[in-house]
Amino acid sequence: MAAETRQSLILGVRRTTWAEDLWFYFFIMPWLVGFVLFTAGPMIASVLISFTRWELVRTPEWVGFENWIRLAGDKLFWTSLRVTLSYTLLSVLPGLVVSFLLAYILNADVKGTPIFRTLFYLPSIVSGVAVAMLWLWIFNPRFGLINYLLSLVGITGPDWLWSRQWVIPSFAIMSLWGAGGAMLIYLAGLQSIPTELYEAAEIDGASGWRKVVNITLPMISPVILFNLIMRMIGSMQVFTEAYVMTVGGPNNASLFYVLYLYQNAFLYFRMGYASVLAWILFVLIALLTALIFRFSRDAVYYQA
Numbered sequence: 001m002a003a004e005t006r007q008s009l010i011l012g013v014r015r016t017t018w019a020e021d022l023w024f025y026f027f028i029m030p031w032l033v034g035f036v037l038f039t040a041g042p043m044i045a046s047v048l049i050s051f052t053r054w055e056l057v058r059t060p061e062w063v064g065f066e067n068w069i070r071l072a073g074d075k076l077f078w079t080s081l082r083v084t085l086s087y088t089l090l091s092v093l094p095g096l097v098v099s100f101l102l103a104y105i106l107n108a109d110v111k112g113t114p115i116f117r118t119l120f121y122l123p124s125i126v127s128g129v130a131v132a133m134l135w136l137w138i139f140n141p142r143f144g145l146i147n148y149l150l151s152l153v154g155i156t157g158p159d160w161l162w163s164r165q166w167v168i169p170s171f172a173i174m175s176l177w178g179a180g181g182a183m184l185i186y187l188a189g190l191q192s193i194p195t196e197l198y199e200a201a202e203i204d205g206a207s208g209w210r211k212v213v214n215i216t217l218p219m220i221s222p223v224i225l226f227n228l229i230m231r232m233i234g235s236m237q238v239f240t241e242a243y244v245m246t247v248g249g250p251n252n253a254s255l256f257y258v259l260y261l262y263q264n265a266f267l268y269f270r271m272g273y274a275s276v277l278a279w280i281l282f283v284l285i286a287l288l289t290a291l292i293f294r295f296s297r298d299a300v301y302y303q304a
Contacts, residue, residue, distance in 0.1 A: 050275035060272075067276045077277070079252050080260035083168065087256070088235040090172035095231055096224065099179045103186030104216075117187070121180035128240035135174045136161070136245055161246055164253040171241060171254065182227045189223035190216070221300040228296075229289055236285055257281055 054060035139160035147157030239258040248255035265274035
């Protein structure tokens, strides 16, 4: 006992009493109950449901791996997966670049910068349905804002959301609307870079571009990695915009994965199959996240 006390004093750690442990669990009990009832419990239940045929109004019928095997021959599943991955490829990188450029510009210590920071951040907190309705008007091929501006310079705009070729690029353009969220995180990263590094670079005669490449980007690489992962996860879960604006059209060209999952669960009442789709999405996001961590191991700089 004396040895444990001496070791605790050396490490600066004090052993908690049983009463303190009880108080700790008492205060986190609301979170634990919520986690078990609304997160862990439904996740475990969805695993069991994925092996059943359940239409909500009937008793679940055990069907084994039937729902899982059905994926291979489901053309709409592969279509929704292709649509979602295409959107991810088109939206993630431009979003990261635009967010970084905004943060870099607004990092300057000039008059009025706080106002512009607020203005660029506000769109990212606007409701999804309101944003969808706004962009429905912007993308309208007849009286939309974009095609009107293009007509002023003699260009006939495409049909945007009503075109199979343009619907996914349209959603990718729309995703830039929320660049303010990542911009704020970039801004915090930029302001944490020691100014001594820039001063030393100036003494060595480094140009502005060399400072960005050799100082700014390496120092905020953990922030870039975080924004990349969060944006990738968000792009794989598009639902509100597609549900409000296109409902998967035209001809399933915007049938995003989560929209297809929703249709199976609450339109066709295939709860078992919808659970399979949910777990496939979970595994896919986990694999993509692991790949990003694996290939960014040598590209991300951690001061520690």
